[in-house]
Amino acid sequence: MADYDPRITELYDTDNPDGPDHDYYRALATETQAERILDLGCGTGLLTVTLVGERRTVVGVDPSPVMLSYARRRPEAGRVTWIDGDSSAIDGGLFDLMVMTGNVAQHIPGQQWERTLKQLREAARPGAVLAFESRNPSTRAWEKWDAEEAATRQTPFGPLTEWFDADESSPGVVRLLSYTKFEQSQEVVVEKLELAFRSAEQISRDLSAAGFEVRAIWGDWTREPFNGEQPLMIFEAEAAKGKTGETAHG
Numbered sequence: 001m002a003d004y005d006p007r008i009t010e011l012y013d014t015d016n017p018d019g020p021d022h023d024y025y026r027a028l029a030t031e032t033q034a035e036r037i038l039d040l041g042c043g044t045g046l047l048t049v050t051l052v053g054e055r056r057t058v059v060g061v062d063p064s065p066v067m068l069s070y071a072r073r074r075p076e077a078g079r080v081t082w083i084d085g086d087s088s089a090i091d092g093g094l095f096d097l098m099v100m101t102g103n104v105a106q107h108i109p110g111q112q113w114e115r116t117l118k119q120l121r122e123a124a125r126p127g128a129v130l131a132f133e134s135r136n137p138s139t140r141a142w143e144k145w146d147a148e149e150a151a152t153r154q155t156p157f158g159p160l161t162e163w164f165d166a167d168e169s170s171p172g173v174v175r176l177l178s179y180t181k182f183e184q185s186q187e188v189v190v191e192k193l194e195l196a197f198r199s200a201e202q203i204s205r206d207l208s209a210a211g212f213e214v215r216a217i218w219g220d221w222t223r224e225p226f227n228g229e230q231p232l233m234i235f236e237a238e239a240a241k242g243k244t245g246e247t248a249h250g
Helices: 006-010 020-031 065-071 110-122 141-147 200-210
Strands: 036-040 057-062 080-084 095-100 124-135 151-155 158-170 173-182 187-196 212-218 232-239
Touching: 006 065, 020 095, 020 124, 036 110, 057 065, 065 080, 110 124, 110 200, 141 158, 141 173, 200 212, 200 232
Parallel strands: 036 057, 036 095, 057 080, 095 124
Antiparallel strands: 124 232, 151 158, 158 173, 173 187, 212 232
């Protein structure tokens, strides 16, 4: 895939600041007493560096060299192992906690999703926790994105005008075009994404097939149980007991 524009990456933390989602993942790291954590799809590393602690090692993996370059410049970045790639690039060791934040799961399509879950299971010690969020497809968030009017804001790069085109290209698959116009130069940067909107039932089946047992699905960051209506689904799954890499049926 084409990498992110470095200017847009510089704005990423402002647009996606530390908040209740990061608080949830940090609390989970404490509750699980995780000593080895994997942040898959770590992006700019905003959360990743805050997961580091005494007697705790953290690995951040992302397929974007631009994002990882930004992450490596953070304070405390030297205490994280950064890996350029996807789940196939995970290099040894068994993890106690694995997270995918910022709706990363929706950026992993089709068979790549199945492969990712299996590779995460192979990287997990028995009983390890995998946690991630995904948007509830029944709320059809892409329709709201598509209906939004173009908006202009001031940034260190001058005024930017941003808008979206989104449509469901096939059941559960949304094609999203994100436009950023740099008003001073009139340059328009187009980011093309394909997002997977999977139901709670489908994700639960996929996790089970990969060797995970779903232990909770939350509907918000305060751990209110998911009832099918909230816009967000937050999954906590546990690596099934047994030999590393075995599925629940293996």
